[in-house]
Amino acid sequence: MLPDIKIPQDIEAEKTVLGTILFNNEVFNKIIEIISEPDAFYNIKHKLIYSAIINLNKNNSPISPTSVANMLGQDLIKAGNNSYLWNLESFKEVSSSRCGYFADIVYEKYQKRQAIKVLEQALDSCRNGAELVDAVGSAQKSLSRIIAPDDKEMSSIGEMMPDAIQRVIDAESKKKEYVYSGFVDIDKAIGGYEKGELIIVGGYPSHGKTTFALQNAYHVASTQNLPVGIISYEMSKAQLTMRYLCVLAKVDYAQVKQGTLSDDEMRRINNAERILTPLPIKMYYNPKLNINQIIPIMERYKREMGIGFWIIDYLQLIPSSVKERRLQIEEISRTLKLASGIIQSPIMALSQLSRAQGDGHPKLPTLSKLRESGSIEQDGDIVEFVYRNEKNESVVDIAKNRMGKTRTVPMMFIEGTWASQSQKEDDYGRF
Secondary structure, three states: OOOOOOOOHHHHHHHHHHHHHHHHHHHHHHHHOOOOOOOHOOHHHHHHHHHHHHHHHHHOOOOHHHHHHHHHHHHHHHOHHHHHHHHHHHHHOHHHHHHHHHHHHHHHHHHHHHHHHHHHHHHHHHHHOHHHHHHHHHHHHHHHHHHOOOOOOOOOOHHHHHHHHHHHHHHHEEEEEOOOOOOOHHHHHHOOOOOOEEEHHHHHHOOOOOHHHHHHHHHHHHHHHOOOEEEEOOOOOHHHHHHHHHHHHOHHHHHHHHHHOHHHHHHOOOOOOHHOOOOOOOEEEEOOHHHHHHHHHHHHHHHOOOOOOEEEEHHHHHHOOOOOOOHHHHHHHOOOOOOOOEEEOOOOEEEOOOOOOOOOOOOOHHHHHHHHOOHHHHHHHHHEEEEEOOOOOOOEEEEEOOOOOEEEEEEEEEEOOEEEOOOHHHHHHOO
């Protein structure tokens, strides 16, 4: 237990909630939306009473001091006997709205106790020799879940319609709030990536996933002036920078390593340096960065650098403490989806697909390939497959689009870069 910490609680508010339910059953349906579990109550008597109330409601039985006492059975003594139940009447509120106010207090105190528990666990982990980044990362992830906003109210479509219409009216002026890939045909199909979306980019090895993602990042940073964060598990920051330089300059990296660049190629490298240097593209490389640390890292750099678009390269390389591989991938994809909502930025996560054994040119991947990897397909708002065959026919298949249509977009892969077929010829191969 943390020293000198007063445990958050409000016994009077707890009594008010229970007293109102016991003598006004109609209020229970509102309270259960706020307080869904008995553990939200601090007092053990109140936990037992609320648990009995929930069970009575499940059985469609009336809720009263007498029925609660019967439901408690042998636990009635622990709950304070009949007299305690009947005395709760003095705490009841007349209106359900007032009772909801006290229910909010009870639940807020519960959230604070949960937060203290998380911090205590982090301290214990540190004392027991855990890595600091693991202890802090796990704690921040748990705290984010505790305070994640909920929209628990049921609303009619009529109530939501004014907001929907306003979004239509504001769409033109809010185009700048979307993140665009820079590929004309893809942006037409999707309409831009939205805040809170998880975009999965799947593909076989050496089919251009990373290049596709880097081109997205380049376009966002250069045309929208929106800072981009790249969390790499495969390439170091130096390798990513060299990749950008060579692709933008249309120079073979093998020639760079061999020191055989021509004067013209060196000129193109210098020109690429001039273009890339001022761009707000931020790179983070730490192959040990586990899934529990992702949200804190993103929150920190969004706060410090204003990063509004994230790329993860790639999903299967993110470390996880879960042993079973399927459950690992499930935890990773769900955490990335949670992260996109918390930081309110689109996240593009690359996913490696395995080829069939002995198949040098596998068929266009399908969603079934992702279903073999836990909940990636379910968690992704948009799923895009990048694909090139032996004839250099290239496509980006928008296989899932939660808010729109799916379609296969014919592409070109020229001089190591992707381009939409509708782009002008002098744009081919450019970022």
